[in-house]
Amino acid sequence: MLRWNGWGDKSVDFPLLPGAREMLREFLGEGKPGSDYPLEKLIDRVPRSRISPHPLISTDPKERIVHAHGQSLPDWIALRGGTLQRFPDGVALPNTLGDLQELLTFAEKNKLVVIPYGGGTSVVGHLDVPEGKRPVLSLSLRHLNRLIDLDSYNLLATFEAGIRGPDLEAQLRAKEFTLGHFPQSFEYSSLGGWIVTRACGQESTHYGRMDELFAGGEILTPKGPMSVPPFPASAAGPDLRHILLGSEGRLGVLTRATVKISLLPERHDIYGVFFPSWKSAVEAVRMLATARLPFSMIRLSNQTETRTNLALAGHSWQLSLLKRYLRLRKIPEEEACMCLIGLIGQRRIVNAARREATFIINRNDGIFVGKAMGEAWKKNRFRTPYLRNTLWDIGYAVDTVETAVTWDKVTAAMQSIEKAFVNGLAPWNEKVHAFTHLSSVYTTGSSVYTTFVFRLAETPDETLTRWQTLKKAASLAIVAAGGTITHQHGIGIDHKPYVGYEKGPIGLSTLREICSHIDPDQRMNPTKLV
Ligand SMILES: Cc1cc2nc3c(=O)[nH]c(=O)nc-3n(C[C@H](O)[C@H](O)[C@H](O)COP(=O)(O)OP(=O)(O)OC[C@H]3O[C@@H](n4cnc5c(N)ncnc54)[C@H](O)[C@@H]3O)c2cc1C
Incomplete structure (x- = not known):
């Protein structure tokens, strides 16, 4: 069964190892768990639906709550804190294309706003219900899955x-x-x-x-x-x-x-590699990306993310074994940057690529530590988001920002984004733990993906204000660093103020014109994108 106010299935957890909790305490202070707003109380606050009855539309308050948000941090704060204000007036789950067409005709006749709903995992406010007099229909595509x-x-x-x-x-x-x-x-x-x-x-x-x-x-x-x-x-x-x-x-x-x-590939091997410094690691990753080998992934963590990941993943005996090995190979613990490198495809090609990759990694002072880390990453790749639940329960909020820049700007972008976070809550005398990885690499540059963790405030509004402050500072840092406002999450509401910087006035008005040409009544998911 799905959590109504968190991530994923209720039966799945991602507990925090004692070392990781200690690390957070050290960086940020003890977390301050907030009280969770009960579902029954929120159901009572859902207003009467403004949609006239239709056999394919549910006005059940719980359905309306579930479809009133995505998974952005502001969405979480509103749900957990009970400050969610707007709900769709109805939710439809068409079973056929015919149902869907009928619902869109109904929406047109009744002047409804329609928000298409896929999996509800948006992290930038794509699904938030706009203010206004028109009733809102959330149109879930869940049953159109053939x-x-x-x-x-x-x-x-x-x-x-x-x-x-x-x-x-x-x-x-x-x-x-x-x-x-x-x-x-x-x-x-x-x-x-x-x-x-x-x-x-x-x-x-x-x-x-x-x-x-x-x-x-x-x-x-x-x-x-x-x-x-x-x-x-x-x-x-x-x-x-x-x-x-x-x-x-x-x-x-x-x-x-x-x-x-x-x-399906014959082989997919993910290797753990450590570099003695960020500088050598970025250069190796840039050379790997431009070598056009059959990589499935190259994920390079900076020093802080390396330390954080190791604390999250490793038991103390494993960690001390690894640290001993790194010392032996002259990789300074404080400077170590971990990289996961996946090679994929036919056995023969993967073997040849591994030789070429080893040459580039060795040239940049990197060392291989085998496949165990890659296997562990593969096993947990869809479990990691459950940490959001665990952290919230012990009083910390976690969110991410992401951009893409050309290779010459990667390090400066990472530094200024992290700086924006680290200094961001100084007026509140609060600290922020920020760490970064490069994950999607291209011949011309890379995505830069920064995670930030901070303590929940006394009230949901205060937590939201702190998030807004951090998000704005980081977004402006991204723009100043010459990055796109989003490499993968989209615009939604949260990135809207910054799109103009990269599209320019003519670009923006072209996008607006396309939307108003196809949707002159602004019926489809208005207020998002442009
Ligand atoms: C824990 C977590 C991890 C994530 N990891 C990644 C990641 O690795 N990479 C990444 O790119 N993103 C990631 N995201 C963001 C999110 O999953 C993506 O943006 C995803 O593509 C959204 O898909 P969805 O089906 O959930 O869409 P929804 O959240 O339901 O909707 C998103 C937008 O798409 C529109 N929409 C959905 N379906 C349709 C349709 N059929 N027709 C028209 N419009 C439609 C909605 O109206 C809305 O504007 C992550 C999010 C979370 C919470």
Whole structure:
């Protein structure tokens, strides 16, 4: 059963090892657990629905609460603190394309706002209910989850857009294929959500981001259906796939999508590597990225993230063994940067790539520590988000910011983002624990992904104010460092103030014009994106 005010299944936990708790206490002080607002009280606060009855629309208050938010930190603060203010007036779960069409016609006739809902894992406010007089319908695609066609000759598969990660992969794996898209939210996020937020998975270095995996699809827009055929390539003017990618529900409901699939790899080995300094590590990773070897992933943690990860993952005897080995190999403990490097594909090619990668790693003073860390990472890759529940319960909030910059800007961007966090709560005399990794690497640059942890305040409003202060400081640092405001999470509401910096006035007005051309009544997920 799903947690109504946290992440994931109730039966799954990610307990904190004593060393990690001690580390947090040392960095931030003892956490201050807040009291959790009870569901029954929140149900009492859900106002009467403004939608006239319809057989496909539920007005059940609990459904309306569940669909009133995503998984951003402001969403969490509002849920846990009982300050959630706005709820959709109804929730519809169409079973067929016919149901969906009928619901959109009903929405048009009754002047409803429609918010498409995939898996509800947005972390930037995509699903937040706008203020206004028009009733709001949350349109969940959960039941539109069928495999329509698996074309093993052309390596294309077409699914209904509401299908979630595990179902999609299971159906492909049964025929020895994979999509290869594994965001950390894989267990709950949906194909449609991945496409319209331009998601990036943990193995995107090999398989490509959703931008590349999305071959074509169908969308029901307020102006009617629109279809984008899955050509292998085309020079017929601007590519309309790119209007759907990143559209965040503003242009209509993506109903089905054709994606590029791959044969399951013969081998996927993930190696742990340690570098003696950030400088040598970044140079090695840049050289690896430009070598175009068959990497599934390259994930480089900075010193603080390395220490934090080791405290989270390791029992003390394992840690001391590792530290002894690092000392032996002349890697200073305080400076050590851990890197996970995945090689994927046919055995012969993986073996050759490993030789080439070893050469680059050795040249930059890195050392291999075997595959155990990679195996542990693989095992826990979808469990880590459960830490958000654990940390909250002991009085800490955790969130992330992410950007992408060219190689020459990586270190400066990381430093100024972390600085924005570390100094961000000085007016409250509170500390922030911030640490960073590079995960999606490209020949031209890398994503920079920073996690920050801070103590909950006395009240939800105060915690929100602190988060707003930190988010603003970090976002301005990203802009100043020459990065995009988001490498993978999308715009939603939280990144809206910063989009103009990278799109410019003409770019922004073009996006606005596209939205108002397709949706002149601003019916589809208004207030998001632009
Ligand atoms: C713990 C955690 C880990 C995460 N890890 C990653 C990660 O590794 N990589 C990454 O890229 N993101 C990650 N995210 C962010 C999030 O999972 C992605 O943005 C994801 O793509 C959202 O998919 P969803 O199905 O949950 O969409 P939702 O959250 O339901 O919706 C997101 C937006 O898409 C629109 N939408 C959804 N489906 C449709 C549709 N069929 N048609 C039209 N519009 C639609 C909604 O209206 C909304 O605007 C993570 C989030 C969490 C909470």
